[in-house]
Amino acid sequence: MTPAQHSPLIYRHRLPVRIMHWINVVCVVVLLGSGLQIFNAHPALYWGEDSRAGTRILEIGQRREGTHLVGVTRIGGTEFVTDGLLGRSRGPDGSELARAFPAWATIPSTQWLAMGRLWHFFFAWLFVANGVCYVLWTVFTGHLRRDLVPTRWELRGIGRSVLDHLRLRHPHGEAARRYNVLQNIAYLSIVFVVLPLIVVCGWGMSPLLDGLPTGWVDWLGGRQSARTLHFVGAFLLVAFVLVHVFEVIVTGLANNLRSMITGRWRIPE
């Protein structure tokens, strides 16, 4: 028998959190895939109100080398060869495609802007509704104050927490019952900074919403800046998900997965 089977099983995640978590998983995957599909229709980012060569900060395209094309990504004035992934990649049937993000990363997989938009806006509504429910739930059940906002004492331990995470040392026993301070900061900044930024920048791209009230999009730096920030926010979210999934795996995949499905979590000894 392994010692883990002796340690107590606690009820860690309540049903509403579990449901909202998995709705989020579906929404994030679809919004990312359909978002990359939409980006592919004009694979460049700018800073300012409109799109000009002079204000372009990122572009994914192709460079002609002799008779064939090479996929490249230009950031500022620097060009990187990203062939095989960005700019040129293989489709599901193995054919070479000149497109910014590859077929396996977009929804739908073919270049199909109209369909990508249908996916994006349907799941955007679902995502926002789910997010509003989550925030209301965390506030009114005390989950926010009790579990998510770190105490002053926990904040003081932030340096040690960073070192522990880097060494892949995770809390055990009683200390593992609470989210650690880095977890708190990650969750809070995603919920209250990154996701609202993505949503507000999404609104900033709407030609109707930019008139409510007129001129507010200038606060984001203009419509094309809003589009860029929407993209940056999306990649901060992707970075969060990567770290999150990594931590879920290294701290016990089966135990963590079970806690997000049935709610039961075994405290690591």
Place this chain on the structure above:
Amino acid sequence: MTKPAKPLFEQRRERRKLLCAAVVAAAGGSLAGCDAVSNDERAVNVLRSAETLTRSVQRTLGRRAMAQEFPASQIAPKFRPNGTTMPPGAAYAAMLADGFASWRLQVDGLVDRPLVFRLAELRAMPSRTQITRHDCVEGWSCIGQWKGVRLSHVLQLARPKPQARYVVFHCLDQMDEGDDRSLYYESVDLDDANHEQTILAWELNGQPLPVENGAPLRARIERQLGYKQPKYLRRIEVAERFADQGRGRGGYWEDQGYNWWAGI
């Protein structure tokens, strides 16, 4: 005889392999699933239902909202053309050759007084000049200055009947080679048609509207995306519905699957 148990490290390695395979299968499966959904009409109609929600909310919140206008310093050096840049066919070429003297704009449909205008007659009408941002569905934006007559002014002259709900724009540019039924068309509701900034523009950046931008006349529906701004106008039809036009979705790009409501 039972098989001897595999060493623990081997079991773990196999478990890892299985997990990886499961993740790859799940990812591949969900992508294939998304493609299948995209090609299933009923499923697409579910996705499309979000358009109704978006339209209702945006209409309710933004009925009177004004699109942002910009100072002259923000005008782009060149207004980027998109879609048709030269309508095919001899008819348009002939109009272009005579400086659009033979061009006419027809206003008809559900109106008490069907009208026909020459370009000079439209240019003599009270005009509005606005510097606005054109947002293409692809994602890019371009700022330009437009001058033209308010569509509401032209509609008042024609007097729409009470049952009128939409304005359908018919254009001169044929979109698909060899298909003379593929003329560009678009439609908006009366809220957008009568909006202060909805104009029939004959001037871009102080110059007569260039051919690539829709000469001699294009509509500006400033609170919607670029494909809702029809170029090369020939006829404005007031209608109760648009289901009987084209493939029934209210516009050339709508018939290709794009949203009728292009406020987002």
